[in-house]
Amino acid sequence: MKNILAILTLTFSSLVCAQQIKFENRAFEKSVLTANPEMDKDHNGKISQEEAQSITELDLMELDLTNANDVKYFKNLKYLSLTINNIKTFEISDLEYLEKLYIARNNLKEFKISNLPALKTLACGVNPLEKVKIKDCPNIESLNIMDSQLKELNVTEFKKLKYLTVDGNKLKNLDLSSNLELIQISINNNRIDTIDITKNQKLEMHILYIDEKVKIIGTDEQMKKYNPGPRLIEMQEKQ
Numbered sequence: 344m345k346n347i348l349a350i351l352t353l354t355f356s357s358l359v360c361a362q363q364i365k366f367e368n369r370a371f372e373k374s375v376l377t378a379n380p381e382m383d384k385d386h387n388g389k390i391s392q393e394e395a396q397s398i399t400e401l402d403l404m405e406l407d408l409t410n411a412n413d414v415k416y417f418k419n420l421k422y423l424s425l426t427i428n429n430i431k432t433f434e435i436s437d438l439e440y441l442e443k444l445y446i447a448r449n450n451l452k453e454f455k456i457s458n459l460p461a462l463k464t465l466a467c468g469v470n471p472l473e474k475v476k477i478k479d480c481p482n483i484e485s486l487n488i489m490d491s492q493l494k495e496l497n498v499t500e501f502k503k504l505k506y507l508t509v510d511g512n513k514l515k516n517l518d519l520s521s522n523l524e525l526i527q528i529s530i531n532n533n534r535i536d537t538i539d540i541t542k543n544q545k546l547e548m549h550i551l552y553i554d555e556k557v558k559i560i561g562t563d564e565q566m567k568k569y570n571p572g573p574r575l576i577e578m579q580e581k582q
Contacts, residue, residue: 362391368410374403392416399440403428411446414438421461425449435459446470447487456480467491468508488512489529498522509533510552519543528552540565 366372372390376383378401382394400422401414408428412435414420420438424445432453433446443464444456451470456462457478467475468489475488475496483501490511498504499521507522510531517535519525525543529552538553539560540546548568553559555571 362393364390364392364395364413364416366390366413366416368408368413371408371411371413374406374408375401378403378406390416426466468511484524530554530557 364372375390376388379398382390382398384394385391395416396419398417399419401417401420402422402424403411404424405427408425408430411425411428411430411433414423414435415438418438420441422443423441425433426445427448430446430449430451433451434453434455436457436459438459440461441459442461444459444462445464445466446454447466448469451467451472454467454470454472455476456465457476457480459480461482462480463482464485465477465480465483466485466487468487468491470491472488472491472493475493477483477500481500482503484503485506486498486501486504487506487508488496489508493509493512493514496509496512496514496517498507499518501522503524504522505524505526507525507527508529509517510529510533512533514530514533514535517530517533517538519528519538519540520542523542523545525546527547527550530538531552531554533554535554535557537558537560541560541562544562544565546565548561548565549570551569551571553571559566559569561569
């Protein structure tokens with residue numbers, strides 16, 4: 344009988360250990376638990392695979408995080424905010440349900456995301472980013488990479504893109520011919536000389552954030568309605 348109990352105890356312990364996640368960054372696990380104490384159902388101060396999969400939203404703003412790679416364990420996330428931290432590199436993939444990702448105001452130098460089929464909103468601006476790699480994220484509707492160091496950006500993959508904010512970069516060219524759903528663009532403070540919007544018939548022409556020096560190529564109907572929007576920096580100063 345004692346042997347049977349010992350075997351059962353050992354088996355149970357092995358199962359528990361197998362369910363525990365081995366976090367790359369222990370500080371990340373602690374931050375998640377601090378922000379979501381209710382997820383620690385067994386009150387052991389650790390996150391199991393089952394507990395991680397029970398979470399659909401993570402708000403980890405201003406927690407001085409330097410590494411967020413462990414977000415990969417939260418397979419059912421729909422919302423993730425890592426805004427205002429000290430993350431330098433970020434790479435995630437295969438989060439099937441993630442709809443909103445906010446990682447602005449960090450120290451990002453590398454940013455790679457792939458296979459996020461549900462992603463609609465992405466904000467990764469105010470970072471020293473020179474390049475971003477976004478692959479297999481076909482449903483992005485809102486993309487914000489303002490105040491970074493981008494010299495080039497390919498948005499042709501984003502057929503459903505409605506809102507694009509890339510002001511404050513070093514872009515020389517921007518091809519919007521594949522983004523037929525665009526409603527609003529903000530491209531102030533770049534190095535763009537000419538922008539062709541003839542394919543973007545859904546643009547709200549009464550308010551566009553485009554530097555006055557930029558030559559706009561549009562249809563006659565578009566240009567009749569064109570009215571430059573106020574510079575974003577001026578709007579921020581008034582807030």
